[in-house]
Amino acid sequence: MKSPLIPIDVISIYKNRLGDLLPLPVRMAKCTPDTYSAIFNIAAELTKRGGRLVLSDLFRSYDMQSQSHNDYMAGKKKAYSPPPGGSLHEAGRAFDLDLGAIKITLADFWIIAAGYGVNPI
DSSP states (O other), X not given: OOOOOEEOOOEEEEEOTTOOXXXXXXXXXXXXXXXXXXXXXXXXXXXXXXXXXXXXXXXXXXXXXXXXXXXXXXXXXXXXXXXTTSOGGGGTOOOEEOHHHHOSOHHHHXXXXXXXXXXXX
């Protein structure tokens, strides 16, 4: 059974002309209900510690995943991106984040995230 994707309003790395952070673009701003809950719980935990959960990526359509993979293969993108059909982004179950915004160590972030069922890929 397919999990439904629901819209999510979450801050992103994308900025307006004044430099203010904007919500994640609508085309990427959808995820499964459990991922939705995890994102907001993790964000609340980070806020308590003086950080923020700022996303750069969440949902990717087949075409978006294909482009991401092609960018990786061409060397335009350093982080590995699997071909379409091989990413949890396509299922609305993976997100990429701004590590500088979390304001805690990555090890501490993964401890918090694991408490909400989120693990590194």
